[in-house]
Every structure is written in structure tokens, then in C-alpha cells.
Amino acid sequence: MDATETTIDRAPAKAPPPLRPADFAVKPSLIGLTREDMAEALKEKGIPEKQVRMRVSQIWHWLYIRGVSDFDAMTNVAKDMREMLKKHFTIARPEIVEEQVSNDGTRKWLLRFPPRGAGRPVEVETVYIPEEGRGTLCISSQVGCSLTCSFCHTGTQKLVRNLTAEEILSQLLLARDRLGDFPDRDTPQGAIIPAEGRKITNIVMMGMGEPLYNFEPVKTALLIASDGDGLSLSKRRITLSTSGVVPEIYRTGEEIGVMLAISLHAVRDDLRDMLVPINKKYPLKDLIEACRAYPGLSNARRITFEYVMLKDVNDSLEDAKGLIQLLKGIPAKINLIPFNPWPGTNYQCSDWATIEKFADFINAAGYASPIRTPRGRDILAACGQLKSESERMRKTERLAFEAMMIANHGEDD
Template sequence: MEDNFLINLLGIDELSLRRILEECDCYSNYRISQLKNWIHRRQVSSFDEMTNLSMKLRDYLKTIAKIEAMPLKTQQFSMDGTRKWLFDAGFDNAVETVFIPDSNRNTLCISSQAGCAVNCSFCFTGQQGFNRNLTTSEIIGQLWWAQKNINNDFFSGNLDKSIINSPKITNIVMMGMGEPLLNYSQVIPALRLMMDENSYALSKRKITLSTSGIVPMIDKLVNDCPVSLAISLHAPNDELRDKLIPINKKYPLQELMKSCRNYVSYAPRDFITFEYCMLDNINDSDKHAFELIELVRTIKCKINLIPFNSFPNSNLKRSTQNRILSFVKILNSQGIVTTVRKTRGDDINAACGQLAGSIKNITKIKTHESIKL
């Protein structure tokens, strides 16, 4: 069978695997566990290497299936240990994935779309426009490829073990290119595979989905797969948020906050994170801080302040360090847990808001002009 018609097992759920094994008269729960273990735990791509599967099953899988991530185009290494990979998504598109090691965890930032149609003014991805949704196989393939790559370099001695003390990817953040909740049908199966005990065995607490605020999909996520939730907030009032995040005109703050209050009851960490990009003289005044306090007061939450990371033609500037610290002090004084995100990988344009990839835009999205208040 031609490669384009082969089933990519990276994105296949347990029910689909069962059907495949039943067609070969090889089905058992144990066989499914074995197959998932080979694919997701050991990152094996050749059926010949799956030596505890019968020859009959291996030969059958060769005729109908493949295990294949998106092709790697380039990789970059930051001085702080961060890695950025650019994957070929076909049709003149490429998406980026970022690995961020820390002393007690290894985080992988995964993309869900080739580009993004939300068009946030402070995010480079949004300025590239949008082409298409990634498939479940392409989403999981980023995790599969990254874990395989880190394992190989760690055990061959090619990693600085003073920076990375374990090869295991422990945390996933759906904060790469794209709005995950606008690719719901492909993202949810990917999240479930990440949590599958025979695949990556990550807990809901270790997977964070970041959204600009697609209210109906947040409400749906509660029932389908309530992982840790981060809201890309960035403004304490509708007037400003309409300018920074145009989707706010469709799902204004009152609706979004109502949805967040409901989600907290199901959130695995019993709180929601509000992400807030600190933009000089735009959203960083004392007045904005007090507005933010009133906005989130009735929601169990944490605030994560993100110093703006520049990109070409953004016309925006990062808030000063003193202004950020003053903002933190105001929020903390009202009992709101507030942290400042440590900038990682900015020397390779891998920091928050800097991912761009390469997108063949099929929308009418245009670069924002300077925001005027």
C-alpha cells in the first residue's frame, strides 16, 4: 500500500487499535497494551523491532500502517538548555515544538495548528495567519519525536546533565502554535493518549491547555477531558481585550469568567491559571492591576505574568522590571497568587509568543498596526 494511505498509528485510539487487531484475528487487551508500549513508551517506528508480537501481526501491520512523525526541518539549541524543533507540516507549512528542561521537570510545548486565526497582537504565530489544523498523529508525533530525541541524546552522553538530569518529559503545555480549542476534534484524542497508562501515562495535572477563551469549547472540555486550564487573558476589561485578542468580541469577559468559574470545580489542580503578557504602557498600570483583581476575585486562580518577548514589526515593548514587580505587589496584596514567568529560549526565538514556524496563510489576517489607547 502507498505510504499516503497507510494508517498512522501515532494518533490511533484504543478502539481503533482493537479493530485493526480484530481484522488480523490477533485481538486481546494484552496485545493492545504491547503495541501501545512499543509505539509510545519505546518510540519504536519499525514493526520488525516489536519482537514480542507475532510474525503474523507484524507482517499485517506493515501492509496497513506506519508510525511516523512530521519530518524534522531544523533544530536549535539555547544556552539555557531549551530546544526548538521545526517540523514540516506539508503544503509549505512548518510548525514549532519547544523542549524546556528544568531542575525538577521537563516540559514540552506542543503546537496544535499550522498558524493561528485568533490573531493576538502580541503573538508572532498570529501574525503569520492560519493554514490548517494538525491531526492527532501530528500532535502526538511532536511528543513521540521529542521523547525519542531526548532519550537518544541523554543516554549517549550528548546532553549536559547539569541542565537535564532526566530524559523523561514530565509536563505538556498546549501553548505552541495555534488555538487548541479550535482544533477540538484532534486535540482531545491527543490529550487522552498522553494520559493513557500504556502510552505516556501523564496525569491531568501535568497537562496544561492554554486557550484565548473559546467559551463553548471550555464548557465542553469539562466533560470530555478536564486537564489543567490556562486562560490567555492579557487584559482586565473588554475594551482593551478586544484590541489585544479579537476573539474577545465574540466571547467577552463576562461569558469567559462564568465559564472559568464552572471549570474550577472540575480542574485537576482546583484552580485556573490566568496568563497576562506585560506590555509597556498598554496593560501594566496600577489601574489595570486593580481591575484584574476585581475581574478574577470570585475565581480560584493563579496569575502568571509573562514579560513580553519581542518579534519583528510587533510595535510593542516589554514592561520594565520595576513595573512588573509593582504589578505583582498589588496582586499579592489582595491575596492573589502571582508569579512571573521565567523567559526561556529567547536566544533562539523559542520563548512565549515568539513561535512562528512557516505558514502559507489562507486567511485575510493582516499584521496589527500599533495599538492606540
């Protein structure tokens, strides 16, 4: 869709709030805890051992089936118990700093999470993409990214920190709030569309960051998202995308069991070293071996290989032939992604005729090779375009932060 034909419903961006001492005393969240960890947290606050299992079950139901974000909404929990929970814990959603809605249905949220420990607030972007018969939520796993892929807008932002399991999962909860997607409750005030069936059917770990550089929190969040007594997303509808962190690929299949996607983008080490620099550490030979060994790999559970189409870079017929040879024998689908230009990039998208010729060659070799429809380009919500401003800190805010830390901890900290 031409950007001139698209409108944007844009909430005004809010300036980051000034840092205060209270910002460093954020209550721990119950969101993102395993049942075992939630039980331990409740026991530490004095809940009798014989009640813990029941209380965990109640809270789990309210968090992940009913989708509440206020302890007072847990109507079958005794008032004194709710007061204890409010005193010691939080289940609040992140702040929506900005919300953009494109005419093609794509929605992007810039979300702000409160400080962790002696840190400061951070921001990430989350994208919802509605399609016929399905709706996909693209979730971030880190604030920024350390991989510096040369064609990726997110890669121009420095890594700030990993997200916690709570922060990863909260993106899904907030999106379901905004889309009216929780059952057995009224459409939340301010929801974008009415509640009428599940809007989010799939989630993809393809937002900001490299998920396998934040393995444990990602694992915890995805296991909760796929828990049959809660959010209940099928693991076949959850896809984790990696740029090629080889040591963690097998663990992903063995311990999480979700679908795997590989950000490939080149079939020669010299070119991939430039486009996806992690290739220097884990070259194509090692990456492909890890894919062949992925647990559960079959024609029914294929690996998706993502291939961004860059004009005169990786879009030749020789590249297509190399791709077929590289993936020979691997149950695979190849997603061809028209490059989404972003301000400051030196790359261009391949001509449409070139992309179609590339796809035809791959299809003729027996591989499904859909051409991904560009979505949300006008609001920079398309593949490789997510970027927040969390790595930037205004001078006055930074000086206030440093002064507070010296006052609280001393100059040697």
C-alpha cells in the same frame, strides 16, 4: 539572558522536497488512535476478532511505553504480523527540519509532517523548556493560527489547517526520542542528552494555534498522553491554554480533565478586543462565567491566567486593580509574562520595576503571581513567538502541485 551571551546549535534548514504523486498516498498512522479505533483498523486488515485485543495491547505498549518508531522493533510480535503492519500502517516520526538549542537549555524543533489526503507537507514548532525539577514541552495544535492576537508572533501567520491527534501526539514522542526520555531502551542515536530519568514531566498546549478550535484531536491526544498504561502523564501536569473559546471550556474540564490556562492579557473589553480579538465574540463577562463553572475547580486545581506585560498598554496600577476585581472568587494563579519582542512588532516590554510593582500588588491581594522567566528569546522560542513557514509556498512548488491536482482530479476539482 542577553542574546549576545547565548549560542545556538542550529541544524541547517532544508528546502521542502518536491511534491510527487506518492506523497498523496501516505499510509495511515497507528499513533493517535484510541484503542477502539486501533482495534477497528486491525480488524479491517484481517486480524481475527479473538486476537485484536491482545494485538492492540502489544502495539500500545511498544508505541507509548517503549517508544518505538519501527515495527521491526516490536520483538514479541510475530514476523508476519509485523510485515502486515508495515504494509498498511506507519508509526514514523515527523521530519526534523531545524533544531535549535539555547544556552539556557531551551530547545526548539521545526517539524514537518507529510501530506494528508490531497494536501501538502506542513510544519509546526515545538519547544522544550527544562527547569529545576521539571521539564515542560510546549505543543502546537494547529498549523498557524486564526486568532490574530496583536502582540503574538504566531498570530501573524495564517491558519493552514488543524493538526490530527497523531501529529499532536507525535510532537511529544519525538521530543522524548531526542531527549532520551523513553524507559527500557537505549538512548536513541542522535539524542541531545543521555537517558537518565524523565526529562518531560509537563506538557502545555500553548504552541501554535488555538487548541479549542481543534477540540476532538486535542482531546484524543491528551487522553492518550495521560493514559496510565502508556505515556502516563498526570492530568495535573497537562495544561491547555485557550484565548477564550467559551463554548468548549466546560467540555475541556468535563471530557479531558486537564488544567486550564486563559490567555487574558487585559481586564477591559475595549483593550482585550484589540489585543485578543476573539474577545469580540466571547467578551470578558462570558469568559469569566465559563471559568467559574470549570469542572473540578478548587484551590488545588486553580486556573492559570496568563497576562503579558506590555509597556504603557496594560501594566498600570489601575489594570492590576481591575485584574483582582475581575477574578474575585476564582481559585487562580496569575502568570505575568514579560513581553518577548519579535521582528516587526510595535509593542515593548514593560519596565522591570513596573512588572515587579504589578506583581507585588497582586500578591498582596492573595494571588500567586510569578513573573515568568523569559526563555529561549535568542531562538524565538519564547511565549508568543512560534512561527513556521507553512503558509508560504514557493511558486514552482505551487505550480507543480496545481498541475498534479488537475492531472489527478480534473480541472473542476
